[in-house]
Amino acid sequence: MSGFSLRRLLAMLHKEWRQMRRDPGTIGLTVMLPLIQLFLFGFAINANPRHLPTALVSADHSIYERDLVGALQNTGYFTLHRYPSAAAADEALARGDVLFVLEIPPGFARAVTRGDKPEVLMEADASDPVAVGSATAALLALNATALARDLPPDLRAPVPAPPFGIVLHQLYNPEQITALNIVPGLIAVILTISTLVMTSLAITRERETGTMENLLAMPVRPVEVMLGKIIPYVGLGYVQIGLILLVSVTVFGIPVRGSVVLLLGALGLFIACNLAMGFAFSTMARTQMQAQQLAQFAFLPSMMLSGFLFPFEGMPAWARAIGAWLPITHALRICRGILLKGNGWAEIWPDLWPMALFALIVGTIAVRLYRETLD
Amino acid sequence: MSAAAPGLAIDVHDLRKSFGARRVIDGLSLQVARGEICGFLGGNGSGKTTTIRLLCGLLRADGGGGTCLGLDLLREAPRIRLLVGYMTQRFSFYTDLTVAENLEFVARLYGLSGVRRAIEEVLARIGLAGRRDQLAGELSGGWKQRMALAACLLHRPALLLLDEPTAGVDAKARREFWDMIHEMAAEGMTVLVSTHYMDEAERCHRVVYLAGGRLVVQGTADEVVRAARLVTFEANGTGIEQAAARLRHLPGVETAAVFGRALRVAGMERAALAAAIERLGDSGLTWQEVEPRLDDVFIHMLQGQEETS
Numbered sequence: 238m239s240g241f242s243l244r245r246l247l248a249m250l251h252k253e254w255r256q257m258r259r260d261p262g263t264i265g266l267t268v269m270l271p272l273i274q275l276f277l278f279g280f281a282i283n284a285n286p287r288h289l290p291t292a293l294v295s296a297d298h299s300i301y302e303r304d305l306v307g308a309l310q311n312t313g314y315f316t317l318h319r320y321p322s323a324a325a326a327d328e329a330l331a332r333g334d335v336l337f338v339l340e341i342p343p344g345f346a347r348a349v350t351r352g353d354k355p356e357v358l359m360e361a362d363a364s365d366p367v368a369v370g371s372a373t374a375a376l377l378a379l380n381a382t383a384l385a386r387d388l389p390p391d392l393r394a395p396v397p398a399p400p401f402g403i404v405l406h407q408l409y410n411p412e413q414i415t416a417l418n419i420v421p422g423l424i425a426v427i428l429t430i431s432t433l434v435m436t437s438l439a440i441t442r443e444r445e446t447g448t449m450e451n452l453l454a455m456p457v458r459p460v461e462v463m464l465g466k467i468i469p470y471v472g473l474g475y476v477q478i479g480l481i482l483l484v485s486v487t488v489f490g491i492p493v494r495g496s497v498v499l500l501l502g503a504l505g506l507f508i509a510c511n512l513a514m515g516f517a518f519s520t521m522a523r524t525q526m527q528a529q530q531l532a533q534f535a536f537l538p539s540m541m542l543s544g545f546l547f548p549f550e551g552m553p554a555w556a557r558a559i560g561a562w563l564p565i566t567h568a569l570r571i572c573r574g575i576l577l578k579g580n581g582w583a584e585i586w587p588d589l590w591p592m593a594l595f596a597l598i599v600g601t602i603a604v605r606l607y608r609e610t611l612d
Numbered sequence: 613m614s615a616a617a618p619g620l621a622i623d624v625h626d627l628r629k630s631f632g633a634r635r636v637i638d639g640l641s642l643q644v645a646r647g648e649i650c651g652f653l654g655g656n657g658s659g660k661t662t663t664i665r666l667l668c669g670l671l672r673a674d675g676g677g678g679t680c681l682g683l684d685l686l687r688e689a690p691r692i693r694l695l696v697g698y699m700t701q702r703f704s705f706y707t708d709l710t711v712a713e714n715l716e717f718v719a720r721l722y723g724l725s726g727v728r729r730a731i732e733e734v735l736a737r738i739g740l741a742g743r744r745d746q747l748a749g750e751l752s753g754g755w756k757q758r759m760a761l762a763a764c765l766l767h768r769p770a771l772l773l774l775d776e777p778t779a780g781v782d783a784k785a786r787r788e789f790w791d792m793i794h795e796m797a798a799e800g801m802t803v804l805v806s807t808h809y810m811d812e813a814e815r816c817h818r819v820v821y822l823a824g825g826r827l828v829v830q831g832t833a834d835e836v837v838r839a840a841r842l843v844t845f846e847a848n849g850t851g852i853e854q855a856a857a858r859l860r861h862l863p864g865v866e867t868a869a870v871f872g873r874a875l876r877v878a879g880m881e882r883a884a885l886a887a888a889i890e891r892l893g894d895s896g897l898t899w900q901e902v903e904p905r906l907d908d909v910f911i912h913m914l915q916g917q918e919e920t921s
Contacts, residue, residue, distance in 0.1 A: 248720030252706070252713075259708050447704035454668050454698040455721050456690065 245457050249465025257469055263435075271427045271477045275484050278423055282546075284415045285371050291315040291337040292326035299346030300387050305357070308383035309339070314372035327360075336362045336369055350389060409577045417492075420485045421576045422545045424478060425507065425568040429539055432474050432508050434532045436515030440466050441528040444519075459607050467512045474508045475501070485576075494579030503571045503585060506592050510564035513600035520606035539565045564592045621646045621771050621802035622667065624678030624685060629662055629671060629825075636662045638825035639676070644804060644818075646770075649797045651816030652806035655914050659825040660806040661701060664773045667804070668698045681770050694722070697764030701775040703756045707749025711740060711759050714748050715766060722767040730766055738762040738792065754785035761792070772796070774805040778812065790815050810907040819906075821913060828913065837909050843882045844904040845889060847875040849897040862888040867911050878908045 257263050291309070295302055309315045315337065320326040326338040338360040342348075348355035359376060361369045410417045443449040443466075452462060478501065485491040514535060522528035540546060542560040549560060560566045567588035574580035574588075622644040629637040637659045644650045652660050665671040667680055669689030678685050680692050705714045712731060719727040735741045738758050743751065748759060757777055764772060772793075778786045790812060793803055797817075805816070813819050813833060820830040829836055847855065852875035859868040859877055864884025868877040875897070879885040882901075889899055 242723070244723055245721055248717060251720070252709070252717045255713060256706060256708055446707075447700060447702045448706060449704075450670065450700050450702075451698075451704040453670055454693060454696075454700075455718065456693045456723075457721050 241458060241460060246461045246464055249457065249461055250468060253465055253469045263473075266435075267431065267473050267476060268480065270430065271423075271481050272484065274423055274427055275420065275481060275488075279416050279420050279485075279489050282415055282419050284367055284418075285413045286368055287313050287372075288316045289314055289337065289369070289372055290335040291317050291339060292320045292329050292335040293317045293339050293341075294320050294323050294326045295341040296343035297341055297345040301346045301349050301384050302341055304384045304387055305341070308379055309376075312372075312375040312379065314375050330360060330362055333362070337372070349384065416489050417577060418573065419545075420481075420489050420491050421572040422569045424481050424485075424504070424572050425543075425565050426540065426545055427477055427481060428474050428504065428508060428568070429511055429536060429565055431477055432470050432511040433515045433518075433535065434529070435473070436467060436470050436512050437518040437522065437528040437532050438525055439470070440516065440519035441522050441525045445524055459604075463516060463604075463607065467516070470512060471505075471508055474504075478504055491576055493576055495575035495581065499582065499585070500572065500575045503575070503589060503592075504568065506589065506596065507564055507568040507571075509596045510592050510599070513596050513603050514564075517599055517603035517606060520603060539563055542566070543569055545569055561591065562595070564595050567592050619645050620679075621648070622650075622678075622680055622804065624667070624676065624680070626676035627663070627666060627673050627678070628675035629666060629673055636825050637666065637673075640822070640825060640827055641676075642820065642827060644802060646802050647797055647800050649793060649803045649805065649815070649817045651813045651819040652804055652822065653808075653813055653819055653910065654806075654822035654828075658822040660822055661775055662825075663822070664698070664775050664804065664806065667692075668696050668773055669693055670698075694767070695769055696771045696773060697767070697769035698773045699760050699764045699775060699777050701779070703748075703760060705748050705760065705763065708747065710745050710747055711735075711751070711762075712744040714759065715763055718763045719766050724767060734762045734765050738765070739788075754781045757781055757785070757789065761789070765796075770801065772801055772803045772805075774803065776806050776808065778807065778809065786812070810905070810910065813906055813910075821910070823913065833906050837904055837906055840904065840909040840912060842878050842880065842904040842909055842912055843885055844876060844878045844902050844908055845885060845899050846902045847877075847889075847897040847899045848873060849895075851895055852897065855892060855895055855897060858892060859888060862891060864888045866915060867908070869911075876902075876908065878904060878912060 293306065306317055310317060317339070318335065320329065320338075323338075323340055326335070326340075329335045330338050338358075340358040340360075342355060342357065345355055345357070361373055363369055407413065443452065482493075482497075486493060515532065518528055518531040518535075522531055538559065542552065542556055543549070543563050543566040544560065545565070549557065549566065552560065570588045571580075571585045574585055578584070620643055622642055624643075625641045627637050627640040627642075628635070640659070640663060642663070652663070654660050662671065666673050667685070669685075669692055673686065681695050683692050683695075685692070706717070709717070712735070715731045715734065716727060719730055724730050731744075732741075735744055738761060740755070740758055740762055743755060743759075748756065751759060761774075761777065764774075774793075778789055781789070786809070793805065794815070797803055805812075807813060816833070818830065818832055819836055821828045821836065829839055831839065852870055852873070856868040856870050856875050856877075859865050859875075864879045864881055865877055865888045866879045868875065870876075877885065877889070879888075
């Protein structure tokens with residue numbers, strides 16, 4: 238009975254499959270979880286918000302005011318609403334009804350034609366930098382040209398010719414659509430939930446309900462129990478990958494510029510990382526509750542420090558160091574790289590080997606921690 | 613390592629096992645002959661479950677050793693597992709699988725040839741055939757216990773280790789369960805069964821009493837009773853409850869308990885016990901000395917344990 242037996246592994250798998258099939262929760266979670274997450278994150282998150290409500294307080298109705306308002310609206314970032322007074326507009330800003338207040342002072346048109354270079358005040362609610370960031374950038378580029386059409390010829394500032402020109406090519410996602418960044422990342426996030434959380438629960442459940450004692454007393458080897466528990470979740474993970482890719486392409490118009498086979502292979506390694514971690518957690522936890530908490534403990538940094546929600550390069554060095562150890566950080570880059578950039582082997586290699594290393598280390602720990610006896 | 617005596621299914625010496633600083637098994641030696649039904653008795657926490665787990669390789673002993681079915685306990689644990697059927701104290705099968713599916717899983721893990729036939733045979737033998745397609749989680753206590761027994765018997769083990777198999781099961785189911793155990797012992801199977809029920813202990817060929825991780829006394833039920841040298845008196849009449857309450861506090865009386873219409877008192881010394889009864893005065897009870905029963909002896913031993921610990 239020593240050594241590995243395919244027959245016993247098949248017996249384990251058969252049992253797992255029966256249990257999985259009988260539990261409507263597992264199937265529901267497999268299909269519904271990715272769909273709900275996709276639609277939530279894919280449609281709801283926008284890192285480049287447009288049409289932000291802006292209060293306009295104008296004491297000078299003139300052609301220049303209309304030019305300025307028109308130019309603002311043409312950027313696509315501002316939707317203007319007239320307010321009777323500065324006080325009312327500031328109140329609206331404090332309440333959060335508007336994110337900007339634009340004040341055009343009395344005698345604005347006259348001052349412009351006189352060449353006094355008057356100032357208009359734009360107040361921004363900068364409490365959320367992401368919300369107003371792109372809009373303020375657009376604003377600063379505006380004033381050189383906004384009024385040009387209606388100015389008397391002598392006031393039209395000669396556009397100074399800069400000593401060199403910058404040509405900006407926004408590659409991979411030129412329209413800066415957030416979904417194009419978020420949705421490929423979701424593949425990694427959803428796989429983390431289903432494989433990490435589910436494996437750690439599945440194995441702890443055997444211990445909690447006492448069936449582990451029975452398994453240990455029977456002639457089944459630890460590696461067979463481990464594989465028997467893990468393989469169904471690998472299958473589950475791939476079903477989810479397929480589902481997410483399908484919805485990503487058809488609903489969100491995510492391009493598939495690289496090789497799907499390469500993506501599936503790389504994600505296999507990522508699944509291995511999660512299963513190793515889930516198995517390690519399950520050997521440490523005594524109850525399903527503890528396993529759940531351990532998985533949660535790993536899941537939060539995975540969301541926050543991996544570059545899924547916030548740019549990885551924006552984090553301080555120590556946070557990047559933590560992030561670099563998380564397999565999801567690398568899986569994210571691989572997903573985005575293959576789908577959006579058409580990356581191949583050579584480009585994803587720097588993200589493949591850290592995952593392989595992680596799987597190896599954590600897998601070894603998990604096997605060491607798994608005991609064949611009850612003590 | 614001592615060579616296993618040919619007639620012994622279990623032959624272990626000086627087993628020791630600690631969990632952290634707590635010593636659970638403290639130099640236990642145990643011999644069980646092949647084909648014997650050995651009752652494993654002792655209070656809660658006396659080490660019964662731990663001993664059973666040591667025997668089937670679920671735990672590794674810290675010290676001591678021996679053989680189980682002629683195989684070395686420490687070095688040949690995997691082979692022992694193939695020959696032993698272990699029934700856990702707690703029902704530990706998959707509640708979301710049917711009886712037949714659970715049995716099929718076990719049969720396949722043991723690599724039985726002719727899984728289907730083996731299952732049908734064991735179902736028929738244990739009287740479970742009618743429930744084969746019921747979910748294990750929906751079975752009542754008695755049926756769950758039968759299913760667990762069926763799963764232990766599938767691979768035709770030479771030794772059955774049963775850990776409180778009948779806890780929480782009704783009297784009829786318990787009797788039927790024991791009938792099956794006797795049937796199997798008659799076919800040559802060795803059975804080690806832990807229990808708290810005295811009627812079950814009396815159905816064993818031999819009982820072993822454990823306290824504090826040591827074997828305290830062993831033998832047939834009669835031998836154990838005789839070895840205890842307990843003196844028992846029984847009284848009949850009205851007012852036995854009041855008499856029992858008074859007697860409990862008198863010197864020389866270890867236990868005084870009412871069973872139906874009779875009051876039984878027990879102690880180690882006949883003279884002291886008689887004196888205590890004397891001190892009750894004329895209570896209108898008629899006293900006579902009776903043979904101590906196994907339960908008198910065990911309560912006596914459990915009390916002795918509490919006093920020393």
